Amino acid sequence: MSLEPRASGYLSAPLYLACVVLVTGAGLATAMALRPAFAHRVLELVGLEAMPQATPNSFYATRVGPLFAQHCTSCHGETRQKAELRLDSYAFALRGGRHGAVIVPGKPAASELMTRITLPAGDDRAMPPEGKTPLSPDDVTVIRLWIAAGASPTTPPSAIKGAPRLVAEVKFPELDPAATRRLRAPLAGDVERLSARYPGLVVYEARNSADLELDAASRGAAFTDADLKAFLPLRSHILRIDLSGTAITDASAETLAQMTALKTLRLANTKTGDETIAALARLKSLRSLTVTGTRATKPALAPLSKAGVAIHGDDNAD
Amino acid sequence: MQTDPAVPTPVAGEQVRVWDAPTRLFHWSIVALVFVSWLSADQGYMTVHLWSGLSLLALLLFRLGWGLMGSTTARFGDFLHPPRKVLAYLKTQARGASPLHAGHNPAGGLMVMALLAVLLAQVLTGLFANDGLKFSGPLALFVSDDASDQSTRIHGIIFNIILALVWLHVVAVGFHHFVKGDNLVGPMVSGKKHRSRVPESANIIFAHPALALGLLLASAAVAAWILF
Numbered sequence: 001m002s003l004e005p006r007a008s009g010y011l012s013a014p015l016y017l018a019c020v021v022l023v024t025g026a027g028l029a030t031a032m033a034l035r036p037a038f039a040h041r042v043l044e045l046v047g048l049e050a051m052p053q054a055t056p057n058s059f060y061a062t063r064v065g066p067l068f069a070q071h072c073t074s075c076h077g078e079t080r081q082k083a084e085l086r087l088d089s090y091a092f093a094l095r096g097g098r099h100g101a102v103i104v105p106g107k108p109a110a111s112e113l114m115t116r117i118t119l120p121a122g123d124d125r126a127m128p129p130e131g132k133t134p135l136s137p138d139d140v141t142v143i144r145l146w147i148a149a150g151a152s153p154t155t156p157p158s159a160i161k162g163a164p165r166l167v168a169e170v171k172f173p174e175l176d177p178a179a180t181r182r183l184r185a186p187l188a189g190d191v192e193r194l195s196a197r198y199p200g201l202v203v204y205e206a207r208n209s210a211d212l213e214l215d216a217a218s219r220g221a222a223f224t225d226a227d228l229k230a231f232l233p234l235r236s237h238i239l240r241i242d243l244s245g246t247a248i249t250d251a252s253a254e255t256l257a258q259m260t261a262l263k264t265l266r267l268a269n270t271k272t273g274d275e276t277i278a279a280l281a282r283l284k285s286l287r288s289l290t291v292t293g294t295r296a297t298k299p300a301l302a303p304l305s306k307a308g309v310a311i312h313g314d315d316n317a318d
Numbered sequence: 319m320q321t322d323p324a325v326p327t328p329v330a331g332e333q334v335r336v337w338d339a340p341t342r343l344f345h346w347s348i349v350a351l352v353f354v355s356w357l358s359a360d361q362g363y364m365t366v367h368l369w370s371g372l373s374l375l376a377l378l379l380f381r382l383g384w385g386l387m388g389s390t391t392a393r394f395g396d397f398l399h400p401p402r403k404v405l406a407y408l409k410t411q412a413r414g415a416s417p418l419h420a421g422h423n424p425a426g427g428l429m430v431m432a433l434l435a436v437l438l439a440q441v442l443t444g445l446f447a448n449d450g451l452k453f454s455g456p457l458a459l460f461v462s463d464d465a466s467d468q469s470t471r472i473h474g475i476i477f478n479i480i481l482a483l484v485w486l487h488v489v490a491v492g493f494h495h496f497v498k499g500d501n502l503v504g505p506m507v508s509g510k511k512h513r514s515r516v517p518e519s520a521n522i523i524f525a526h527p528a529l530a531l532g533l534l535l536a537s538a539a540v541a542a543w544i545l546f
Contacts, residue, residue, distance in 0.1 A: 009499040016497045020489050079467055082449065098360075 037084040040095045054090035054153035059160050061090075064146045067139050068093065071128050090153045105151040108144045117143065138164035175208055183210040190233040202231070205239055211261070212237045217244040225251040235259045244268040244290070253279035262286055268313060269293035274300035281307070288312065333510040336420045336522060338389040340530035344381050345506055348437070351377065352480065364453035372456075372541045375441045379537035380530075381434060387533070389524040391421030398431060399424040416498055420511070420520035426502075429487055436479050443473040445544065456545050 011019070032039035043049035054060040068087040074080070076097075077088040085097030096102050102113040117135050119126035128134060135143075142163055149160050157163070184191070187210065194202055201219070205211040212234055216223040223246035231238065235258045243252075249271045256265070257279040263286060267276070273295030280286060281303050289304060292313025305311050351374045358366035385394040397419075399407075407424040410417055417423065422430055446461050446469035448454040458466045494500040505511045 009495065009497040011496045013493075013497050016493060019496075020492070024485070079471060 035084070035098060036100045037095060037097050051089075051091040052094070052153050057156060058153060059146055059149070059155050059157045059163075060151075060153055062157055063142050063163065063166065065090070067135065067142060071133060071135055071139070074132075075128075094151065103147055103151050106148065108147040111147050114140075114144060114147065138167075173208070180208045180210075183208075186210075187234060187237055194231060194234070197230070198227070202234070202238075210237060211239045213240040214238050215240075215242045216246050217242045217266070220245050221247045223247060225249055225255070228252050229255050232258060236261050238262060240264040242266040243270055246270055248272060250275040252276065256280060257282045259283065260285070264288040266290040267294050267296075272296065277301055277304065280304060280309075332513045333508075334420075334513050334516045334520075335509055335524070336391055336505055336511045336516060336520075337509040338392060338524050338530075339509065339527065340380075340384060340388065340525075340534075341392040342506055342509055344377055344384070347377055348374070352437070352484070356477075362449075364449055368453075368456070368545075371441055371444045372545055374437060375445075375544070376534070376538040376541040378434060378438050378441060379540055380534045383533045383537065384525075384530065387525065387529065390522045392525075394431075397422035397424070397427030399427060404428050416500065418515060418517045420516050420522055425490065429483070429490065433480075433483055433487065436476055436483060440473065440476045440480060443469045443476060447473045 009016075028042070032042060040049060044051065054065065068076075072087045075082045076085045078086070081097075083097040083099070085102060086092035086095075094101070094103055094105075099112075102111060102116075104110040108114045113127075116125060116127040117140055121130065121134065145160050145163050146155075149155055184204070191202060191212070198216075198219075201216055202212055202214050205213055214231060214234075216227070219227075223243070225248060228243070228248060229252070232255060238259050239261055241256075241259065241262060241264070244266045245268070247270075248267070250273055252272070253276040256262070256276060260283065262283050265280070265286065265288070268290050269292065271294075272291075274297055276294075277291070277296045277300040280289065286304070286309050288310045289301075290312040291301065301311050351370050354370040355367055355374065358364070358370060384392050387393075390396055404424040404427075407417060411425075419426075445455045445457040446466055448458050448466050448470055454466065455469075458469075461469070491502050494502050500515060
């Protein structure tokens with residue numbers, strides 16, 4: 001390696017650096033002019049642009065934002081920003097993407113977002129793209145009305161007329177048969193034995209539950225105190241019992257008092273009375289009791305009523 | 319404008335060959351392909367993007383091989399220096415002195431390695447990336463959707479690093495040209511430098527072009543194997 005004595009260019013180093021700063025600045029300015037999304041990011045970074053937030057109960061937060069979250073943000077969100085567009089917040093949605101704003105407040109027809117979500121399914125530019133869950137006509141109407149009303153972050157739902165009713169989405173938990181089997185294992189033997197002896201009387205409350213319901217009403221007078229006693233092994237799992245029209249008497253008072261998980265009990269048209277009612281006071285989980293056609297009296301029912309149990313059919317009680 | 323009486327005025331015929339054709343073709347092909355890759359991704363021409371990315375992969379594999387068995391100035395051993403040597407070089411620059419190098423100077427060598435590394439990372443992440451619509455990299459099917467999305471995110475970040483390195487590269491080349499009067503672009507086109515810019519001790523051995531061709535074909539075969 002050998003050395004040249006000194007520099008021999010056209011510019012001094014400071015002048016060159018000044019030129020670099022100037023050219024780089026001009027390049028950034030051009031990029032900002034051509035790419036609004038980039039401009040917003042830069043301005044936000046240097047604190048020259050605020051991020052408007054939607055109010056929690058606004059039309060945007062309750063109706064529009066959830067639609068974007070459901071249909072758009074997998075590609076236009078925090079993880080991915082196709083076309084540099086994000087729809088995971090009000091500020092990002094209004095900011096637009098690589099080619100500028102996609103929402104023009106007050107002008108749905110001029111909004112690229114509206115154009116895209118209303119294109120026919122076969123169109124390459126249609127959004128959401130093929131394979132993704134499409135927006136329903138009601139969803140499109142919600143977004144159109146919001147943009148037409150000014151695409152505000154604060155407008156309350158009541159201020160935008162004509163929006164389709166909000167339909168609640170219900171999701172069922174996925175079944176795990178193995179987990180359910182494990183849950184039911186301690187009582188499976190008793191359930192099987194009693195089901196064989198009393199077909200159709202005892203059923204599980206849900207497909208993934210170990211809680212039970214006992215419906216003896218269909219047996220009518222054939223179902224006696226002794227039959228009810230046979231279900232005692234399941235006492236901590238029975239949530240609901242219907243004994244309407246059976247031959248149950250106050251002799252079952254103690255049996256019922258041991259059904260510690262019981263929430264709902266129907267004793268309509270049975271020969272039960274205050275003795276049974278008094279025993280039920282020990283059931284802390286009981287919430288509903290039907291006593292139509294029984295000998296239960298109002299004074300006996302009062303403590304249960306005071307404890308928050310809904311009493312049905314006590315109008316004729318003494 | 320500064321003049322330096324100590325540096326002889328270039329005279330026609332006083333040119334020394336420093337860069338071989340494969341290295342120069344690689345350099346300008348990379349420039350073109352990075353630009354095509356950028357433009358195609360930006361405009362949504364993903365098939366073009368796929369081919370430009372695979373071409374980049376082939377070229378990068380070629381360059382790794384050429385850095386081991388190519389001509390003297392193309393070899394990593396010629397321009398890869400320890401950090402202290404790079405720092406010492408930058409200090410001499412700050413003092414206004416200009417150490418002569420036939421090929422890449424130590425700072426330039428570091429830039430070459432950085433660009434090769436990020437371009438390789440960019441191409442590799444691109445193989446597993448997706449555009450969230452109808453396009454996925456040729457290896458995206460072999461990883462989970464989450465991994466593909468993560469790869470896509472990194473692909474985007476690396477692109478910004480590439481832009482920053484390209485900016486630094488151009489600024490440094492401009493510094494050599496405008497401040498030091500050392501034109502680096504011309505030799506990367508013609509392959510030749512003025513004798514006054516080449517150390518007298520330089521002993522450049524040029525590898526046979528057939529070797530470059532063989533290496534390029536092998537690299538292209540690897541890229542094609544990934545695609546098919």
